[in-house]
Amino acid sequence: MAKMTLEELRSLRDTKKKEMTQRDSGGKSAQIIIGMGTCGIAAGAKEAFDAFLDELNSHDVKDTRITQTGCMGLCFSEPTVEVAVPGMPRVIYGNVDGKVARRIVKEHIIGKALVSDHIFDKPAADIIK
Amino acid sequence: MAYKNYILVCAGTACESSKGIALYNELEKELKAQGVEHEAQLVKTGCFGFCEQGPIVKILPDESFYVKVGPQHAKEIVAEHIDKGRQVEALLYEKKQKGLSASGIGFYQKQQRIVLRNCGVINPEFIDEYIARDGYAALEKVLFEMTPDDVIEELNKAGLRGRGGAGFPTGLKWKFTKNVASEQKYIVCNADEGDPGAYMDRSTAEGDPHSILEAMAIAGRTVGANQGYIYIRAEYPLAIKRLNNAIDQAREYGLLGNNILGSDFNFDIELRFGAGAFVCGEETALLASIEGKRGMPIPRPPFPAVKGLWGKPTVINNVETWANIPMIILKGSTWFSSIGTATSKGTKVFALTGKINNSGLIEVPMGTTLREIIYDIGGGIANGKKFKAAQTGGPSGGVITEAFLDVPIDYESLQSIGSMMGSGGMIVMDEDDCMIDVTKFYLEFTVDESCGKCAPCRIGGRTNYNILDKISKGKGTLEDLETLKVVGHAMRKASLCGLGQTAPNPIMSTMKYFENEYLAHINDKKCPAGKCKDLLSYTIVAEKCVGCTACARVCPVGCISGEVKAVHMIDQDQCIKCGQCLTKCKFDAILKG
Numbered sequence: 001m002a003k004m005t006l007e008e009l010r011s012l013r014d015t016k017k018k019e020m021t022q023r024d025s026g027g028k029s030a031q032i033i034i035g036m037g038t039c040g041i042a043a044g045a046k047e048a049f050d051a052f053l054d055e056l057n058s059h060d061v062k063d064t065r066i067t068q069t070g071c072m073g074l075c076f077s078e079p080t081v082e083v084a085v086p087g088m089p090r091v092i093y094g095n096v097d098g099k100v101a102r103r104i105v106k107e108h109i110i111g112k113a114l115v116s117d118h119i120f121d122k123p124a125a126d127i128i129k
Numbered sequence: 130m131a132y133k134n135y136i137l138v139c140a141g142t143a144c145e146s147s148k149g150i151a152l153y154n155e156l157e158k159e160l161k162a163q164g165v166e167h168e169a170q171l172v173k174t175g176c177f178g179f180c181e182q183g184p185i186v187k188i189l190p191d192e193s194f195y196v197k198v199g200p201q202h203a204k205e206i207v208a209e210h211i212d213k214g215r216q217v218e219a220l221l222y223e224k225k226q227k228g229l230s231a232s233g234i235g236f237y238q239k240q241q242r243i244v245l246r247n248c249g250v251i252n253p254e255f256i257d258e259y260i261a262r263d264g265y266a267a268l269e270k271v272l273f274e275m276t277p278d279d280v281i282e283e284l285n286k287a288g289l290r291g292r293g294g295a296g297f298p299t300g301l302k303w304k305f306t307k308n309v310a311s312e313q314k315y316i317v318c319n320a321d322e323g324d325p326g327a328y329m330d331r332s333t334a335e336g337d338p339h340s341i342l343e344a345m346a347i348a349g350r351t352v353g354a355n356q357g358y359i360y361i362r363a364e365y366p367l368a369i370k371r372l373n374n375a376i377d378q379a380r381e382y383g384l385l386g387n388n389i390l391g392s393d394f395n396f397d398i399e400l401r402f403g404a405g406a407f408v409c410g411e412e413t414a415l416l417a418s419i420e421g422k423r424g425m426p427i428p429r430p431p432f433p434a435v436k437g438l439w440g441k442p443t444v445i446n447n448v449e450t451w452a453n454i455p456m457i458i459l460k461g462s463t464w465f466s467s468i469g470t471a472t473s474k475g476t477k478v479f480a481l482t483g484k485i486n487n488s489g490l491i492e493v494p495m496g497t498t499l500r501e502i503i504y505d506i507g508g509g510i511a512n513g514k515k516f517k518a519a520q521t522g523g524p525s526g527g528v529i530t531e532a533f534l535d536v537p538i539d540y541e542s543l544q545s546i547g548s549m550m551g552s553g554g555m556i557v558m559d560e561d562d563c564m565i566d567v568t569k570f571y572l573e574f575t576v577d578e579s580c581g582k583c584a585p586c587r588i589g590g591r592t593n594y595n596i597l598d599k600i601s602k603g604k605g606t607l608e609d610l611e612t613l614k615v616v617g618h619a620m621r622k623a624s625l626c627g628l629g630q631t632a633p634n635p636i637m638s639t640m641k642y643f644e645n646e647y648l649a650h651i652n653d654k655k656c657p658a659g660k661c662k663d664l665l666s667y668t669i670v671a672e673k674c675v676g677c678t679a680c681a682r683v684c685p686v687g688c689i690s691g692e693v694k695a696v697h698m699i700d701q702d703q704c705i706k707c708g709q710c711l712t713k714c715k716f717d718a719i720l721k722g
Binding site: 002003004005006009010012013016017019020035037038039041067068069070071072073074075076077080082085087088089091094095112113114115116117118119120121123124125126127128 | 131132135137140170172173174175176177178187189190238240241242243245246247248249250251252253254257258260261262263264265266269273328331332335336337365367368381382383384386388390391456460486487488489490491492
């Protein structure tokens with residue numbers, strides 16, 4: 001995109017905001033968000049990423065998007081992953097290695113149930129509306 | 130088919146020991162007995178950090194947060210909440226939660242995220258996601274709706290103070306620079322994070338790089354600067370990559386560069402790399418380093434705000450300070466100043482590490498107590514040990530002891546108890562940590578990092594380090610304690626920059642609160658925590674030793690001798706005090722003392 005004017009920036013913000021909230025509630029696709037700060041990567045986030053990709057492929061799941069984000073601050077439970085499946089509460093999983101990543105795909109994304117023993121709490125309420 | 134409800138039962142170690150498992154089993158039984166096992170999924174979770182209130186049960190999607198739940202409550206929770214959809218009021222953490230739906234998320238939480246608002250939320254490599262979360266809206270406001278004086282007034286009213294450690298009012302700093310007439314001015318971001326155990330700035334730069342860029346542009350507009358530099362250490366490759374990527378994207382969108390958003394404002398940002406010298410976090414040394422000179426401080430005044438980079442007026446703020454600014458502009462000074470204490474507004478990010486269960490990056494309102502941080506967020510001390518002290522402010526700070534667990538943390542309160550806010554490292558120590566050992570560690574660090582320009586820091590630091598080393602070896606005298614103080618006072622008074630002025634803080638603070646430990650090392654030649662190797666010895670209790678040879682086999686220096694099934698012996702001259710024999714012995718036959 002070329003340089004923006006004020007109006008273009010505002011309309012881009014509105015569009016993107018809608019996209020982000022839609023994917024929060026009732027949108028079609030599920031989302032896997034992997035914490036990939038230095039800490040997450042050091043703790044094995046890349047292995048988890050690969051396992052997610054592989055497992056989604058092998059089950060032919062096409063409507064799930066994998067993205068990355070920065071550090072959520074839960075260092076004791078890295079790698080952390082947030083999973084948002086339409087119609088289910090958003091949850092944070094901690095200590096997600098390759099094995100747990102595969103469980104998340106099978107049990108949560110496909111089976112629509114939460115994966116035991118790995119759920120943690122989001123650290124704080126969001127201040128941005 | 131997804132479930133209607135999810136019952137999350139905390140199965141962290143603390144909750145497990147407080148009957149979390151029995152509760153889980155009982156809930157499972159009740160779900161079946163009441164025929165609603167298809168309505169709700171029962172899930173074990175990791176620690177929520179609220180261990181004092183455990184066992185904890187959280188029910189999704191309505192976010193009901195039940196505390197101190199026992200197996201006896203299982204029946205009621207299932208009958209009321211799951212079957213009839215009514216909260217069990219008596220068990221709620223806060224009664225005000227009543228009737229709240231998913232929008233009430235997080236009210237029980239002690240954290241509030243302003244600086245870290247986007248960390249762990251957006252993809253830091255896509256500018257669009259930052260923009261979607263009100264990114265660059267503050268810059269819009271500053272460009273088209275506010276005058277530079279409005280911006281400074283807003284920062285002053287907000288009460289934002291520098292998060293790099295010293296706590297200087299940010300608005301005032303900007304005002305100084307704005308008021309100097311100069312063709313060229315600069316904006317600098319101090320991302321030279323160097324305290325041992327601190328990584329707040331790295332995580333912010335990695336997780337939300339645009340918030341720094343936007344804030345620097347706001348400062349540029351306010352004081353009349355068109356060039357910014359981010360000074361970041363080369364050891365942060367991912368942060369560098371993401372910042373560079375963010376700068377490229379912002380330029381492409383015209384949010385950096387000439388005529389930003391069609392206005393007459395030009396501003397650009399470049400990175401400058403530090404080679405990891407701690408002293409370069411000091412602002413005058415940092416500016417010298419950007420200029421390509423050796424990173425050494427110069428006396429202030431003149432302050433950089435008036436005469437900084439290449440002799441030009443320069444606003445220099447730390448990463449965390451920058452990340453606050455867009456939110457203050459957008460949500461207003463009234464909102465920001467409603468958070469925190471009388472003198473310290475807003476939040477503070479801490480890197481919580483050490484002997485704590487839930488180590489991590491936390492952001493709490495100023496005025497939060499250490500007790501809340503350690504027990505409600507950190508999940509308590511690891512391995513059930515006893516809390517001894519927390520160290521804040523890194524090599525420039527001091528210890529906070531148990532007596533001060535309930536002091537609301539802000540700039541002034543920490544200073545009054547002999548520590549300091551610092552940039553945000555917080556290291557929790559338990560009964561196994563020796564205060565002399567910890568102090569020695571910090572002093573070794575400052576001696577290593579001293580640039581050597583001024584004598585008080587160069588010679589004083591070394592002198593005190595040598596004394597601490599002597600004490601840790603059981604060779605200290607009572608006069609040494611006096612010398613530590615005298616040299617420390619001289620360093621505080623006469624050192625050129627903050628590094629030397631604050632280097633005696635760990636000594637002064639531990640001598641004040643843990644004098645007994647110093648005396649034990651000096652008078653009794655003992656290290657009460659069992660950490661100082663020279664004052665330690667491992668011996669074998671003859672009556673308990675069965676001669677299994679396990680200790681002899683694990684000893685890395687082969688100093689344990691003895692026949693099979695005969696009592697073993699440790700050669701004290703050769704022993705390196707690694708303690709491996711102690712962990713290996715199954716018969717409690719090895720004594721540490």
